[in-house]
Amino acid sequence: MSDKTPVLSIEGLHVGIDGNPILHGIDLKIKPGEIHAIMGRNGSGKTTAASTIMGHPDYEVESGSIELNGADLLELEAWERARKGVFLSFQYPQSVPGLQVGHFLRKSVAAICGDEAAKGAPFRNALKSAMEEVSIPRSFLSRYVNDGFSGGEKKRFEILQLMLLKPKLAILDETDSGLDIDGIRVVSRGINAAIRGSDSGALIITHYSRILEHVKPDYVHVLIKGKIVKSGGPELALELEERGYEWLESGTTEDD
């Protein structure tokens, strides 16, 4: 922890929504090149954590800190965080009827990577190869953002954006849910290529160990009722798959 500034550093994070406390003190550090996974029951607070890191205004940070490469994020709005390198692949990507995919991608690349990156041949080539990589046909460029996309297409489109926007911190909120087997392979390849050996980091939220077999996370964290109750290596994912969460639940209070 001392040698390199973590990509993401969360300390003592308490978050509530509409006055209801959801996260009760989260600590998490992701160092450059690392991939972490978070697993946990429905409603345990995974999306809350992801949305809070991204800067959703509805989530109230009661205490604690979130830093990206040592710089405070909490003061920034979501779009500023995005421009600093935070990326969230949404559990439920939103549709924007009338907004063309091609136009949206170009604008987003311009906003985050700069105007130059969104111009001419370099952009076209990056777009072309990323689309091939995630198997999204060219015809999607003139469709509207997530409008009428199938569940799996939405997830592939999130990964396409991940590949084009080259974030410092990639958070994937159940990107594997709804993806077919090839899709999971594609996503895993994308994440490995983007993170391993780079100075970026990734946080993968998932319910299944399958994606983790491909990605091989450095750490797996278990979130229960707004707290990380256990952290371990990739083998923890398999153990969870086998045993469920119950065995961890009893320990929630002492563990803190």
Next chain:
Amino acid sequence: MAMEEAREAVGDYKEGWHDPEHSTIRFDSGLSEEVVRKISKIKNEPEWMTEVRVKAYHHFVNRPMPGFGDREALEGIDFDKVCYYLRSSDATEKDWGDVPEDIRNTFDRLGIPEAEQKWLSGVTAQYESEAVYHSIREDLESQGVIFLDMDSGLREHPELVKKYFCSVVPYQDNKFSALNTAVWSGGSFIYVPKGVSVEMPVQAYFRINAKNMGQFERTLIVADEGSSIHYVEGCTAPTYSTDSLHSAVVELIAHEGAHIRYSTIQNWSANVYNLVTKRGIAHKDATIEWIDGNIGSKLTMKYPAVILKGEGSHAEVISVAYAGKGQHQDAGAKIHHLASNTTSKILSKSISKDGGRGSYRGMVTVSPKAENCKLNVVCDALILDDGSQTDTYPTMEVANPSARCEHEASVSKVSDDQVFYLMSRGHSEEEALAMIVNGFFEPFTRELPMEYAVELNKLMALEMEGSIG
């Protein structure tokens, strides 16, 4: 204080500047039979026109205000304060160089001469009551296409004008069509001969500059058999703390197999009452399309209409309305299927924001004798915040059972999650809203010439600016 109010009123409206008023003739405000006769006299009109004006004037005086729309706002119009005729330049020039300098600068600033060079077949530019500039491409003129300001049209083609004037919108139609008929000045007169297609659009641009001005242009477009034309109009006005009145009448006649497309991007400042009657008549196999964009104004009441008189004729009304702070857009469409195998499509999109109010008011009728008609009505409203309002008043009167009618309506609110999604891709809240709004309008903008679509998107982005609480 006054300064602040003024700034408040201008907001982000970028065409709200005004030039010093200069006039060669300016009538005192207020309306009387004498004023009506004086307008006609200045223009040296034939007797019949003077008589129509006077009759229309009396009808206007006796006709009550419309019983729908925004009655409260309508009652706020003070007809005595309006200036009914103002001429700023003595001639309609064919060369921008001859147009008085500050007026020319105005149109320069609005980008008209530039657009003309690039992609228009002809342009007429009206400033206050009269056209100050007018031109048409020579090749069209040599094919017999007539494109004139309405006053010149009446002078040079009195028999054509007499034949069609008030034939689609009689002055008795409503209070404002009566007013327009009484005091009309300027507007366009277009005649496209048989079989001629005008490839590039012709454009009219209407600018109000003076305070308390009333602009009453009158447009008449006749497309003869098998011809086609695309007419585009734009309008802006300065922002004043007192109101201006814009009340136009537009009549379209599409003869057998003809095609008229009429596109409007209205961007009035927030002190303009915009009360316009637009109607076209489509003969056998003809098509009339109204593409109508309403941004700005204090109150707009406008329902472009098509009478499908000939068998196999087709009507389309695609409109968008944007109601911002203190604005009410009461817009919609009217289509009357009088003949068999006629088809129509209405697409209405409205956005309300900052307490604005958008209303859709639509009427589609099918007469008993009209067999196998097809009607499609879609109206969508998007509400951007809690204080804003939208309402729809759709009416369908179908007196022939063979008609196939489709009707869809939706009201949606921009969700925080949608905005958040776009923000997470590096777009500020304003940009995100503009993306959602432009997307919502996309089915409309794609019908516009590219240059206009770009302009409209820019306008919408401006409207989104500085509006986030």
